[in-house]
Amino acid sequence: xxxxxxxxxxxxxxxxxxxxxxxxxxxxxxxxxxxxxxxxxxxxxxxxxxxxxxxxxxxxxxxxxxxxxxxxxxxxxxxxxxxxxxxxxxxxxxxxxxxxxxxxxxxxxxxxxx
Amino acid sequence: xxxxxxxxxxxxxxxxxxxxxxxxxxxxxxxxxxxxxxxxxxxxxxxxxxxxxxxxxxxxxxxxxxxxxxxxxxxxxxxxxxxxxxxxxxxxxxxxxxxxxxxxxxxxxxxxxxxxxxxxxxxxxxxxxxxxxxxxx
Numbered sequence: 001x002x003x004x005x006x007x008x009x010x011x012x013x014x015x016x017x018x019x020x021x022x023x024x025x026x027x028x029x030x031x032x033x034x035x036x037x038x039x040x041x042x043x044x045x046x047x048x049x050x051x052x053x054x055x056x057x058x059x060x061x062x063x064x065x066x067x068x069x070x071x072x073x074x075x076x077x078x079x080x081x082x083x084x085x086x087x088x089x090x091x092x093x094x095x096x097x098x099x100x101x102x103x104x105x106x107x108x109x110x111x112x113x114x
Numbered sequence: 115x116x117x118x119x120x121x122x123x124x125x126x127x128x129x130x131x132x133x134x135x136x137x138x139x140x141x142x143x144x145x146x147x148x149x150x151x152x153x154x155x156x157x158x159x160x161x162x163x164x165x166x167x168x169x170x171x172x173x174x175x176x177x178x179x180x181x182x183x184x185x186x187x188x189x190x191x192x193x194x195x196x197x198x199x200x201x202x203x204x205x206x207x208x209x210x211x212x213x214x215x216x217x218x219x220x221x222x223x224x225x226x227x228x229x230x231x232x233x234x235x236x237x238x239x240x241x242x243x244x245x246x247x248x249x250x251x
Contacts, residue, residue, distance in 0.1 A: 021120040052128075053149050055152040091146065092214040093214070093217060094214070
């Protein structure tokens with residue numbers, strides 16, 4: 001899975017490195033849920049700047065992570081959605097239920113700290 | 115392009131983006147096309163197992179654009195109109211891909227019947243994309 005997951009303070013930061021297959025998206029979802037529990041993380045940042053497509057499958061998987069984390073008291077912030085990807089998601093009508101968003105990693109950390 | 119796995123889907127949407135840019139669509143339009151291809155190629159692998167996606171340039175009435183044809187010999191769709199009509203739901207499963215493709219592309223035609231497989235033909239015309247212009251040009 002081309003994703004690195006790092007722990008920084010009480011947060012997890014997942015950086016996606018390249019396009020993901022659906023199988024890899026599911027691996028990322030499961031890894032994030034497991035790591036949040038293991039590290040008792042209070043927040044998760046998922047950097048999606050490397051994704052040139054965010055479709056219904058990716059959106060649903062991110063929402064699943066966010067809803068599950070929320071039940072466990074952790075916030076999920078998606079950062080780095082490309083401008084063209086944001087326009088496509090909006091046109092599609094995709095919703096990221098329970099997901100917080102921020103422009104970039106720095107803004108995502110600020111959001112978690114606030 | 116033969117579509118039989120989720121890795122094929124990634125390749126198909128990348129090729130679709132490249133083709134869209136070559137034909138002269140904006141970067142945002144190319145992302146629309148890539149996202150629509152991702153959805154319909156996934157429908158092929160999930161519901162039919164395998165199939166194909168063909169991408170070509172099209173000129174019609176002086177307009178230039180691209181056409182994407184996705185074909186499979188899977189179980190087919192009983193009520194295409196109902197699938198295209200439905201409201202968005204994150205649990206929509208089957209319908210969400212076609213529904214999204216319809217919103218992202220300029221034209222979509224779905225030919226299907228139970229047991230007869232499914233052929234989705236969708237077009238995107240080169241045009242002035244105001245949001246794309248704002249963002250990239």
